[in-house]
Amino acid sequence: MSADRYAVVGHPVAHSLSPRIHQAFGRQLGIALEYGTIDCPPEQLPDRVAAFAADGGRGLNVTLPHKRAAHALCTELGPTAQRCGVVNTMAWTGDGWRGHNTDGSGLVRDLTERRRQDLRGRKVLxxxxxxxxxxxxxxxxDAGISALFIVNRTDARTDALADLLADPARVHPRYYEDMDDLGPFDLIINATSMGHDAGDGDPVALPGKMLTPRTDVxxxxYGRAAVGFLAWARAAGADRLFDGLGMLVEQAADSFRIWHGKRPYTDEVYEELRKEFGFPLASD
Structure with missing residues (x-):
């Protein structure tokens, strides 16, 4: 009997660590699986996802730029995917795809359990x-932050996310050009590609007064893609710096549990990848 088939779909996707992570989880729990990559441009996503299911595919991870489009391809949605409007995990039910999102749980688990961060009462950008x-x-x-300020280069998208969250007492959309007047913050999270092309000596230009010596960033x-932004944070005096490698491993473990009913241990896989993607700016 052949192993169940899984994959990560994105564009580009050759760099993805997901196959390596899920294969390690499978070995850990004694679960046979095949896990590959599907590189497809946005216009091909519906056909490629349908073909994967027709060929026996059981589950998909979804990465850039397909998370919004994947949401629309699902016939069912888990509560987190319903709430956030994007999908990063798809599970085949036999009648269609059920969509989930494990990014948020992965980030919070990494911050609170691996990094020992207390998110309660924090002002977050x-x-x-x-x-x-x-x-x-x-x-x-859900982790109990006191305020979430959202900024984005496209104001309409900022407002749309704030409206979706439906928590006006804590969620505050702001214009990108107003960042200089918003700080300081307890925690700053970069969810953009800002700084991907910046080197250690060429950090991104953002207002340093958003930070205090107690700000975490x-x-x-993860890895070199995070250098530019975290270099700016270090130069501006941030307290602790984290890239997204831990979140990547934790969200993968949550996806694995959705597909297989068991959540693997993550520390060993994380430590192996951290040695390979060692990052002197991060505060491991």
């Missing part, structure tokens, strides 16, 4: 209003 921001925002609110990217 979320930079970005795309799929990644949609995925993590509800979980941050997270980039949802």
């Amino acid at each position: 979320l930079i970005g209003a795309g799929g990644a921001a949609h995925g993590v925002a509800p979980a941050l609110l 997270v980039d949802l990217s």
Whole structure:
């Protein structure tokens, strides 16, 4: 009997660590699986997802730029996907796809359990209003933060995310050009590609007064893709710096549980990847 088939779909996707992570989880729990990658441009997503199901595919992880479109392809939605409006995990039910989102639970678990962060009562700045921001925002609110300020280059997307969250007492959409007047913050999260092309000596330009020496900073990217943003944070005096590698592993573990009914241990997989993607700016 052949192993069940899973994959991550995105564009581009060759760089994804998801196959490696899920194969490690499978070995840990003695679950045979095949896990590959599907690189497809947005216009091909419906056909490629349908073909994967027709060929026996049981589950998909979804990454950029498909998280919004994947939401529309699902015939059922879990409560988190309903709430955030984007999907990063799809499970085949036999009649259609059931969509989930594990990004937020992955981020919060990484911050609170691995990093020992207490999110309760914290004033948070979320930079970005795309799929990644949609995925993590509800979980941050559930973790007890006191205020969530959202900024994005496109004001309409900022307002749309704030409206979706439906928590006007804590959620505050702001214009990107107003960031200089918003701080300071307890926690700043970059959910954009800002800084991906910046090197260690060329950090992104953002107002330093958003930070105090007690501000923690997270980039949802990992490894070299997070260098530019975290270099800015270090230069501005941030307290602790985290990239998104831990979130990646934790959200994958939550996806694995959805598909297989068991949640793997993550520390060993995380430590192996951290050694490979060692990052001197992060505060591990």
